[in-house]
Amino acid sequence: MNPITLIIIYFTILMGPLVTMLSSNLFIMWIGLEMNLLALVPLMTNKPTTRSTEAATKYFLTQATASMILLFSILINFKQLGSWTFQPETSNIIMTMTFISLAIKLGLAPFHSWLPEVAQGVTLTVNLILLTWQKIAPLSIMSQFYELMNPNLLILSATVSVLIGAWNGLNQTQMRKIMAYxxxxxxxxxxxILSYNPSLMILNLLIYITMTISMFVILRAHSFTSITSVSLMWNKMPMATPMMSLILLSTGGLPPLTGFLPKWVIITELTKNSNLMLATVLAMTALINLFFYTRLIYSTSLTTFPTNNNSKMYTHHQPHKMNNIMPPLMITSTMLLPLSPLLL
Known part of the structure; x- marks a missing residue:
């Protein structure tokens, strides 16, 4: 792709969530979401293959449907109230439509089925953008209007999402699908936690983005796309093996790593608000997530797979330059738990 075109595309992807976050006008927020959508599709088809074309088509159709529902709800709200923002007088049907459209864009259950398929068909770089930066704009809209949304609908979608993300991740062998679930x-x-404490949602998002970026930096170093390829990391990137293990344990929420912090505070907040059932479900599904992360660690660190080569270590044949952002990412992904009183 032409470098100038690439710069324009990345700049549009960068500006999309910023336009959405910095605006109080729903129509401008919708434009920010569309900037994200239209800029990511060319990146998906940068190296055209059957899988990437299929993934781009699924992504475009799904996101266009979500955008259509969101725009429809915005226009109905403007027709009823004469305002380009949601008011306390906004009907529950409009807020339900808005939540459904944002849930489709986020990949929340039961509107999640497009996300693993799209993630499997694109490159790791596009995957990273899809699973991190693209989540910011819809979540920012939700955090602005969460008081007007039905809390029971939020809790139901959250419960189904954690259950599907945990159970469906168990039988996956492809890293991109594992990261999608x-x-x-x-x-x-x-x-x-959105309807109880939105600031904890933002904290969880920041920590999730940090851990996901750390994971993809390691995966991109040698294009690790499956558990089989990850299992050969021990003789290609020896130093990355313990780093990846720690990041996976942190993503699973094992104390005393950083990933335990959002799960700890979310369960505590739910307990304070007498929502013991949801807190129990979240804690149980966290164990299932930790199981398939541990399975990856077993494949990466605790087994030595046979190779057809005489030389077991390849670091002296293929020198690797770890990304400069990896050390700070590693620290923030694993060692922020002692700072939890300051962060909260």
Whole structure:
């Protein structure tokens, strides 16, 4: 792709969520979401293959449907109230339509089925954008109007999301699908706390983005796309093996790593608000998530797979330059729990 075109596309992807977050006008927020959508599709088809074309088509059709529902709800609200923002007088049907459209964009259950398929068909770089940056704009709209949304609908979607993200991640062997189902489960955690404490949702989002970026930096180093390829990391990137293990444990929420912090505070907040059933479901599904993360660690660190080569270590043949952002990402992904009183 032409470098100038690439710069324009990345700039549009960068500006989309910023336009949405900095605006109080619903129509401008919708424009920010469309900037994100239209800029990501060319990136998906940058290296055209059958899988990437299929993934781009699924992504465009799904997101266009969500945008149509959102725009429809915005126009109905403007016709009824004469305002380009949601008011306390906005009907429940309009807010339900808005939540459905944003849930489709986030990949929340039961509107999640497009996300693993799209994630499997695109490159790791596009996957990283899809699972991190693209979540910011819809979540920012939800955090602005969460008081007008039906809390029971939020809790139901969060419960189904964490269950589907945990159970469907168990039988996956492709890293991109595993990270997609992990994203669905994490979105469920964020939505579960939205109606009680939106600041905890933002904290969870920041920590999730940090851990996901750390994971994809390691995966991109040698294009690790499946558990089989990850199992050969021990003789290609020896130093990355313990780093990836720690990031996976942190993503699973094992104390005393950073990933335990959002799960801890979310369960505490739910307990304070007498929502013991949802807190129990979240804690149980966190164990299932931790199981398939541990399975990855077993494949990466605790087994030595046979190779057809005489030389077991390839670091002296293929020198690797770890990304400069990896050390700070590693620290923030694993060692922020002692700062939890300051962060909260």
């Amino acid at each position: 992990s994203s669905i489960a994490h979105m469920g955690w964020m939505i579960s």
